[in-house]
Amino acid sequence: MTNKKRLELTWIGKDKRPKLEPRILLEDVARSYHAKHLVTDNDIFDNRLIFGDNLLALKALEQEFSGKVKCVYIDPPFNTQQAFEHYDDGLEHSIWLGLIRDRIDIIRNLISEDGTLFVHIDDNELGYLIVLLDEIFGRQNRITVVSFKQGAATGHKAINPGVVSTSNFIVLYAKNKTLWKPNRVFTARNKRDTRYGQFIDNFDAPYAQWRFITLTQAFARSLNLPIRGLKKAVGDSYEALLSDFVVANAPRVVRLARPDYDAVSGDARSMIDASHKTSEILRLEREEFSDMFFVAGERILFYSDKLKLIDGKYVAGEPLTTIWDDLLSNNIHNEGGIEFPKGKKPEALIKRCFELATIDGDLVLDSFAGSGTTGAVAHKMGRRWIMVELGEHCHTHIIPRLQKVIDGEDKGGVTEATGWKGGGGFRYYRIAPSLLDKDKWGNWVISKEYNAAQLTEALCKLEGFTYAPSDTLYWQQGHSTERDFIYITTQTLGADQLHALSEDVGTERSLLVLCSAFRGNPERFTNLTVKRIPSTVLSKCEWRHDDYSLILQNLPMAQREEETLKKKKSAHPSLFDNQDA
CATH class of the missing domain: 3.40.1350 (Trna Endonuclease; Chain: A, domain 1)
Structure with a gap:
């Protein structure tokens, strides 16, 4: 019998897996928090904030929540060889891979069959992470890799020669891609589509009698200004005012486009042929899509069909791509009313992930909660949530932030876009000691x-x-x-x-x-x-093991350096006689 060979990522200690104790969770009612009054009939109170080691917490959740989590967003340590204020973020590659593998294994069990995993990472471990996730989730379930622009090539970044790094990445996986049904998400276009340069002057008349004038004529008339010298008269606000005019009159702003005749068939092709024989506008009614209008062999395209409801406003939108360059991180220090240098992610970024992969009432999870952005956004969007955090900032950052969200006092981030007014609550849990x-x-x-x-x-x-x-x-x-x-x-x-x-x-x-x-x-x-x-x-678990996180000074790399130094001192003591111990 021939053994099947496969591509896989190997590292020192890959075969060593922790024998986790499935702890119970103990609620601390004094730290749980609920709205003082019911804001809506759909208020959600049974969200969970868990304080403790996230690997033990994931194991504690496994029995109750296997297959029930619709979406997981995690922002694990990037392994950038730097010690941040709240994280020891300089893990040796093999140790980092083991840390992520052990957690992703359980996370996959928690995700529903139609669920989604988002992993936020930078380029230090991106390649290794993708291969690791391919192993756990299956390469066939990899959805995409999103490039997220999280800065600009300015300030100290622009001083050094070479390529300036301004992006992070979000790796998307489905639990089962054949069952994965993402939502349609649109992003706002930064610029008006100037191809739409005509205006239906008599829009209220029967469509067969519509007359077209230029967009500039219609805009000038709305301002009671002549076309000649219009830009000079309006000044620097010309483009902004014109864009507002286009959106306000989107059903009347149009352009003519010649259809790809070879790509259409049936009624559409017949309508194109018929439009060549008359000066009137022809209409093709459709049940599941917007009606089509033709004139002189061309199709009339309406600016209103480009408008999408984004964050409560109708704006020109385009389908979501794998380049997210519209969610800048330059003002997030104010979000949530807390400081979390180099660790906080924009609320708009988490909102986009949830828009893509969840609906109201779905359960989301973040086992690297950091400053609590995931819970804050999920709460404002009406999603149920579970967050895990080991650091003391669980109490100094996350709890105060969530209390402001629940009380309706958090006016920043995605509050306005989601229409959030306050309500709901969460339960605070700590992981029980070893049995x-x-x-x-x-x-x-x-x-x-x-x-x-x-x-x-x-x-x-x-x-x-x-x-x-x-x-x-x-x-x-x-x-x-x-x-x-x-x-x-x-x-x-x-x-x-x-x-x-x-x-x-x-x-x-x-x-x-x-x-x-x-x-x-x-x-x-x-x-x-x-x-x-x-x-x-006795043989089921590792008992009295309370911390599966990694401390920088205890890494094998540091241990090897210490052992090397001891050997050098032993072999050449005279070289170290005048040095401090």
């Missing part, structure tokens, strides 16, 4: 920080059961199917207790029993599976 700890003799025991309910929920998650305590049956604390249940107790169960449990469960159901100890032979009860805790879960 197991060691006693003073080095034995694994259940952590004293867990109460009975938390212990039950944690063990349900570890064993793959849904935590759902029954109000009437004490032994029904969770279920995996309609007939398979779990019961957890820290007591020692005797033979009589096991017999009573077996009787209650009956022959049509099964019960997994986790207890501190048991007496007798539980195997004689065919509807019970009895296991001791913590021994039954």
Whole structure:
């Protein structure tokens, strides 16, 4: 049998994967926040802000949210070999790849079959990232790579010779491209289309009798000015005023275009032929598209067909491309009322991602929350959201920012474009401590920080059961199917207790029993599976591992440099005698 070969990205430590403990999430009600009053009937309160390591948080979400997240936007560390204020952002390539791979693996599980992943990155790791994502999502599910202009070649950037970097990139993947159905998104054109130079003078008359004058004539007449010397009379505001006039009168602003005769057929071709034989305007009515008008073999194109509703205003629009150069980052320091140097992304950028891939009520996720832009934008757009952040800026930046959004006090960013007035809320969670700890003799025991309910929920998650305590049956604390249940107790169960449990469960159901100890032979009860805790879960996870993030000084690269220095000192001590330790 021949092994199939495939292209893949390899790196040191690729085969090493963390054995994650699926922690439970604990709400801190004091930090959760809700609007003081209901703003709309569709207010969303059950958004989640999770404080803690994002890999553990993603694992904690996996059981409940697998296949339910419609869109993920992440802005991971760019690996630019610089230590920023809030991030240690200088990770060795192999370590960085492992960090991203472990998180993307879980993120893919969370995304719905028709969902989308957006990864924001710069050119330092772009090539490696694409190959890595091709492996995880499948190359066939790669949608595109967007170039995002996030600066200009000015200031200190323009001093050095060579190519000035002004862009980042957003890599798009679908969970399943065959099911992916993006929304149509348009961007505003910066300039008026000057080809539309004619104006229907008698627009209210029957279309067959329409008369055309020049756009300049119509504009001059609207200002009560003669055409001669019009630009000079209007001055510097000429183009702005003319553009406003065109938009306001878009159904009457037109141009004539000769159709590609070979590319049309049927009624359209017949109408073109007929228009050559008359001076009247002919009309072809269509059910699913706008009507077509012809005169003298040419088609009449209306400026109104170019207008799109963008951010609440009708403007000339064009389909979204892979070059996003209209969302500059030069004023984002004011967004959200917080400072986050070199780490904040424009709200308009996140809004565009969500416009492309989501609708009202969809669930979005950002596991590198940073300053909280994703949650702020999702909230204003009526999307449900989950954000994860480990840094203390979760409390100093994100929470105050979201409170302003909820209270309707955030007037910046995309507030006006979305028509946001305030409302909704979020729940704040922290990741529970490790379920197991060691006693003073080095034995694994259940952590004293867990109460009975938390212990039950944690063990349900570890064993793959849904935590759902029954109000009437004490032994029904969770279920995996309609007939398979779990019961957890820290007591020692005797033979009589096991017999009573077996009787209650009956022959049509099964019960997994986790207890501190048991007496007798539980195997004689065919509807019970009895296991001791913590021994039954010891091998499942890495216990007491609370931080899977990376610290710059602890990277293998730094360790190797330290080891090299020690070897040099050992081999040539005289060279280091006069140096500080």
